[in-house]
Amino acid sequence: VSQISDGQIQAPTGSPVSQISDGQIQAPTGSPVSQISDGQIQAPTGSPVSQISDGQIQAPTGSPVSQISDGQIQAPTGAPVSQISDGQIQAPTGKPISQISDGQIQAPTGKPVSQISDGQIQAPTGSPVSQISDGQIQA
Structure with missing residues (x-):
């Protein structure tokens, strides 16, 4: 053991522990x-978990979940659901429903009803009734 000017006791010579200036004990060599x-x-090295500067534990390597900067867990890779920046879950891929930015569910594709921005359901296509902006049903 030797005494150094910083007032800290240094580890015995030949010991796998070394004292660094930040006052933290470093891990034994080879650890x-x-x-x-x-x-x-x-x-630990070789472990499938890595610590990143944001203080969040990243998913194990090879795991189908990845952590993105917005703090939302993204869907497993290959899953038919994808997470978009607006925080709304989008419809599974290939499904006849699509999620639009206004937060309203649009009608299934191919259906004779379409959803318009005014939030009113329009009449089925080919129907003798049409919905006008004044909210009154036309004859």
Whole structure:
């Protein structure tokens, strides 16, 4: 053991522990754990979990879930659901319903009813009744 000017006791010579200036004990040499400047313990080497600077644990490598900067869990890869920036779950791919930015569910594709921005259901196509903007049913 030797005494150094910083007033800290240094590890015995030949010991696999070394004292660094930040006052944190570093992991023994050869250990799969390393101490980084952010004060967070990093995952053991070879582990499928990695610690990123945002303080969030990332999903294990190879896992079908990925963490994105918006803090929302994205759908598993290959799943027919995708998460979009507006925070609304989009309809599964290939499904006849599509989600539009106004948050209204649009009518299934091929159906004779269409949803318009005024929030009123329009009459089926080919029907002798048409819906006009004044909200009155025309003859």
